[in-house]
Amino acid sequence: MSLQHYLVISAILFSLGIFAVLTRKNAISILMGIELILNSCNLNFVAFSRFVTPPENIDGQIIAIFGIVLAAAEAAVFLAIILAIYREFGSIRPDEVDTLKG
């Protein structure tokens, strides 16, 4: 398993995430897309810190851990806001939430 494999995978993950975010018609799946993006990044960091930097340097892995934490926090806030949206709009379809425009 070389660096390239990891990078390719993370790239695929990232693309999938973006794809989900752009196309899904459900706020939850958008959230999942976002998670995919973040995790692809984490994968990158870990992989780089494993292959690029000397073993004693673990910056990348630390960053990845923080990434996970922040992803969790973000998910929490996101869900809260989705609740609010649902309360106000009675739906969580992103394309129905478009009163602000122009």
Next chain:
Amino acid sequence: MVVPLISIILLCPLAAFAIFALLGLAKRSFPRQDLLSTAAMLIALGCSLYLLKEVVPKPEPHTVDWISLGKITFSMGFYLDIVTVIMLIVVTLVSSLVHIFSIGYMHGDPRYPRFFAYLSLFSFSMLFLVVSDNLLGIYIGWELVGLCSYLLIGFWFEKDSAANACKKAFLTTRVGDVGMFIGMMMLFTRFDTLSLYGDNGIFTRITNPEYLTADASGIFWLSIAGVLIFCGAIGKSAQVPLHTWLPDAMEGPTPVSALIHAATMVAAGVYLTARMFPILTPSSSLVIAYVGGITALVAATIAIVRFDIKRVLAYSTVSQLGYMMLAIGAGSYVAGLFHLTTHAFFKALLFLGSGSVIHAFHAMHAHHDEEHTDDNEHEHDNHGLVHAHGSEIPPDQDMRNMGGLRRKMPWTFGTMLVATLSISGVPFFFSGFWSKDAILAGALGKAMVSHSPHYYILFGMALIAAGITAFYMFRLIFMTFFGEPRNQEMHDMAHESPWVMVVPLLVLAVLSFPVVNPIWFNDYVKPPPQPHIHAPQHAQLGPDTKTGDANSGFAFFGISEAEAAEEESGKNTEKANDVYRIYKLSHNIAMVLSICIAGLGILLSWLFYHRRKFSAESVATTFRPVYNLFWNKYYFDEFYDGVLVALTVWKSRLFAKFDLSIIDGIVNGVATITRQIFAAFIGFFDNRVVDGIVNRVAEVTWAAGGRIRRIQTGAIQTYLFVVLGGIVLIILIFRAL
């Protein structure tokens, strides 16, 4: 002594006006403005007369620096030679007489004081013009008199005809003035100065070969400049083709016509041309002579068929001015000025006389309007004539309402008769004869000396004009004063004018005899040299010129060239004597011819209008086309009107409304053209195109705003798509770089 005198001459009338203006601001007016102005004029007259003996043989300009910019300096000042003094006297004299006359004539007019104030202002401007020693000063006076004539023609501005006439006068002359101004620009660029006399005045400089030279170009631009300056004279002195304003100017009060449009302002053109004599080249002289000749002839022919007494005199004035121009163009400097002087007196007299007649009828004016308009209609019918635009004749000026007045108003009749004899050139006791004769002689002499056909033609023109003049002037006299009263009612009302009006008539009548002695004139007035004309004959004039021998004296009116040549004295006596002989001969021929033709003219008009051997109508019908041509003033106005009617049609598509009263005369014509088409187009252009572009830009910006707005759909995923697109785009673009 000269400067203070001139200052007094200038300041008196100015003060008279200033008092009126200042009190006017306080909405008050001086109790006896008329006396004030008249007194001012009389003082000026006194001073001018006194100046006669102040004139020094070698006149010097008295100048002050007016504007000095680094190396260039514009000076203002007086130049006093005999010509100036003569002009001063003429102006002040006529002006004073007119003032006096007006006291009676304008009596009871609502704007009585203002009239005199204007007269004073005019006199000031005219005098300023006369004494100025530089072109700028002349130009200033030139425009000021224009303003005054504008104000005075439009004195009864409630009349639309008057309102139009004054505007027409100002604009027409203005056209000429622009030409004059361009001429000034040319001279200025050549000489870096506009003063004429003094050490670096133009006339001094021009003798210096660097300015005009053997090479034709020097002469050429000088000719152009000369003609351009002359344009001013064309405008002011109502020469063809800018003459149409003067007849209309008769809308003004008659004293004004006498002062401004007969004696002084219109003569200013001649004066200017005379002043510019040194820079006139042969070619420009010829142009001037032709313009003068044509004017003389055309105006005279038009005058034959007028019925409005003032219009007849107006056209006669135009024609006489043409005469003077012709004289100067033909090099008869002295003759031109002499005729200017004499004409000033007898023409003023004629106008004042007609004024007195009109005054006599004036009372009738009110309740006879409609009746006479009927008369006119009737008139036209049996002549089958169309009235040219703006020639509706007020009944109290229509000669067809007059007749047999000589018993009613003997003084007026007598004085006017004198003037008529004088203008018709009846020998030998009338000044008009001598001056006219001198001009003819000059033209003929020039022709014979220079062997150029041009001057023979010009001589012919002058001669014919002289005949016609005699004819229509006596027509006027006969129609007005002889025969039976055509309109009994008005006749009964008519009465001799009060003495304030008669006295000026008498004075002027006296002056219509050769009081202004031709010999004296010839001795004192000397034409300035024309350095660039290398005259073929250089003559030292024989001593006999200065003798009292009248004939020989007059003979030399014409030979400015010879006199000019005098300075560059080739002592070539027999050549001079040739010239002398030629001129003497020419003079005799001219005199004989002029006497004959004048007699012929008088005789004809006697047969036509007094003995009624033939009827003017029948002649008119036989020579219908010619008659129509004259009656319609060679269709000058019609031509313009025609153009404008076409434009009116045009405009009716362009615009909703259009004021027909605008259409009058060439300048208004131009104004209308520009207003209707050009200016309208530009106005349109301004709104639509120039402004339009700006607005278009604004709209585009707005539209762009709208577009961008529409991208902001409100759907979050669109935004994210833009983000992705942005990223991809950036990467694609900058990777290529």
Next chain:
Amino acid sequence: MLLSLMIFVPLLGMIVVLLLPRESEELIKRVALVFTLIPLILAVYLYMTYNQPDLEHLWKQDVPWIDTFNIQYHVGIDGLSAILILLTALLGPICVLASWRNIEKGIKAYMALFLLLETGMLGFFAALDLFLFFVFFELTLLPMYFLIGVWGGPRREYAAIKFFLYTLFGSVLMLVAIIAVYLNSGIPDDRTFDIPTLITLAGTPGHALADPVFQRWIFAGFFIGFAVKVPIFPFHTWLPDAHVEAPTAISVILAGVLLKMGTYGLVRINMDMLPEGMAFFTNGVGFIGNSLALLGFINIVYGSFCALAQTDFKKLVAYSSIGHMGFVILGLAAGNETGVTGAILQMFNHGVISAMLFLLVGVLYDRAHHREIDGFGGLGNRMPVYTGITVLAFMASLGLPGLSGFIGEAFSLLGAYERFQTLAILSTIGIVVGAAYFLWTLQRVFLGTLNPKYEELPEINRREILTLVPLGILTIVLGIWPHFAIEMFSETVTELTTKIMGTLEASL
């Protein structure tokens, strides 16, 4: 010190006015009048004591302001600015008087803004620091915008924003040019905005500022900025709207002073600082070489014909100003002594005369409440005094010799003829057309039979006469003895023109 006093006294006046209660209107007017009179007095004092020992700027004051950019508060007066300051100071009180009755609402704000405006104008003419110059230039915008927009006629909002946009656009280009000049004025530590210094630098061969190509671009930048103000075709379309909508006094200021700011800038910056650029645009070679003169000619003819086409009295006067400013441009383009003198005279005289004209229009408007030329007629015998003054103003404006209007035009043309024969001759068309539209207006408004609607039109009153008389006297006096004005700036002009002509000869 005196100069700064003169500049900032109106500002002080503004503060005072703002502190007064809005009810006490009479008091506010009086205060405003007083605070506009003080600069006038100072200006007159300046004129009395003015002499041209050498081209040293008078009443100089030079204190550092923003060191970071080496910006100074540097003001001073030379002949050119002196005469325009005189004009501004003169028109100030006149305008206050002219607004005495016909400003219905918010007189307080009106006067405050007006005073601010006056400070801006005085400062602009006195500024000797390029940055300060620009600041004052822009300072006039906002008050003007409000004065037109709040107290203007029916289409005031449109006119106001149009004026604002145009001028701002122009000044944007100017700003770029200014920054460029600043950056090229030296090494980072001793860059300067000081106009006299910059002028000398631009004169020293080899210096970055003296580079012809650079100067051409900068010239263009400044020129457009000023052209909008003058206004020069095709940037002129804001003028008629602004004039027509603005209240009388503001039209007076607009025509009297603000237009002069443009031409003043042209002389002060484009000619004095950028002779190379000037030479490039006026060397008479090809289209570019004639462009400036051509613009002048276009302004003259175009403005005159537009005026001829107008039916609105005020619009007619507005367009006539465009025409008259054309003579200024023509004279400046000539670049020789006669031309430039003529141009500067024309600036001053046009300031006076157009002020008169707008005041007169205002007088009529206050009475009849419309400005349709054809709607009047025969006023001549209803209000003779008014007519008399109007005739004077018209005659002055159409360049009747003996009145001040003539000299400016005549000299501009005389000067222009030496360098641009054809254009000068063609420009004389403007003289005839000028006469045409003025006389025609005169006829339609004052001559003929009295329009029955106006049987009872009241004659011009004392206050209005008071506003007009000083201007009228000026037109006559300067017409008879223009030296009174010329003596102030002849030295400046001589120095300027010798430089310009020198550069021209060098460039050809």
Next chain:
Amino acid sequence: MDYLENIESLAYFSPEIVLVVFAAAVIILDLLVKNRESEKTAYLSLVGLGCSLVAILLTNSILGTDESKNLFFGMIRLDGFAVFFKVLLLLATAATILFSLRSEELDARLKGEYYALLLAVTFGMFLMASSTNLLMIFISLETVSLTSYILAGFLTHSPRSSEAAFKYITYGAVASGTMLFGLSLIYGMTGTGDLAAIGQQLPIVLAEGQVTTLGILIAITFILAGIGYKIASVPFHMWSPDVYEGAPIPITAFLSVASKAAGFALFLRFFFSGFGNSEVMQSIDLGLLLAIVSALTMTIGNLAALPQRNVKRLLAYSSIAHGGYILMGAVLLTNGDAAIVDKGIGAIIFYLIVYFFMNLGAFYVVVLIANEAGTEMIEGYRGLSSRAPLVAGAMAIFLASLIGIPIFAGFFGKWVLFTAVIEGNLYWLAFVGLLNSVVSLYYYARILKAMYFESAEDTERFSFSKGTFALLSVFVVPTLLIGLLNIFYSLSEKFTLQ
């Protein structure tokens, strides 16, 4: 490279600590006080800000003038630049709290955590202004974002607010995710998270050919997505109008000033230390990229503002445009000449000071009008000159300043920027910017027009408290004076990055 241990860092970290402590305190206090007294929490948080300000000044003084410290093993850096931004952000937060006190749309019940969140976001922004490590950059960014999301959606029972929050978080999450991906790539290329180290490594690896310019370009573009979204630069700006419109006005003001400022701080520090090396920038032509972005940002911002009728939204677009102006200064980072880079940063700093006052001032007026007239629409401003002359006058001054008319601060801000840009030989960019300011005149003038040229249906006068005017004058006076006083210019020089 020298850096401080954790413990010795704490002293320099005191401002942030103070903020955190007070955030906690506020929450606790909120539990204690009754609802209607919940204003106390606001005052407490103000006190907190005050203390933190004092702390900042202290740290600055012990820091000395030009010297700088790397704290926590070089995670964050304390220097003049950071200090400046901390002060600015602190003041912005204070202003926001004061606005919130006067704003009627925020309902009373939730005030406690609201202020706590404000303090928290300030804390995050402090970190943004000073972090020098990829990790810290990401964390600070997220901290700020997460709290902002909540604040934007703070108006419960307001659909607009919730929608704003939803869009904000979706957009923000994606953007920061993208950025994180970019960061990971950078990390991979250089093998370090420390910006300075990255600055040294990148040219080397680039020279050795281990990384292609394309790689760097991709990385930077991804990172730009994150930062660009914070400073709302095209094409990452689209969230801001909607969020600004939906969010409570004080928060809008806060976002438009504080989080923009923080974003620029991050932007500058990142590119200055991380990509300070010019050949890296040249290799991907970063200068042109940024120039185009800035040109587009201001143009689109201004054009889109033209048709707006909602003043809040209008100001949102206008703040996008102003972001574009500021970016012009950022473009100069790529200039080879260090002096010009300094000028650019100085210009940005100066402009931010100016922008702080004029924009917050404008927003404050919007708050007041929203309270009195009950609308954010431009119609609400009709006849304001007669209904509330002083407020109208203040607004006029703010707008004139935003347009950039002389003697108002905005002009001098633009002046400094454009001078710098032209000195960088970017004439075209300067010209675009200036044309934009002409365009901007048009929509700002629409508000002026409404206030002065039009008259309202009902003309009863608005009544404002003394405090209102006091606070207003706090913004008016600097807007009038900053440009005219020399000190501010010299001030802006002290804080440039070393």
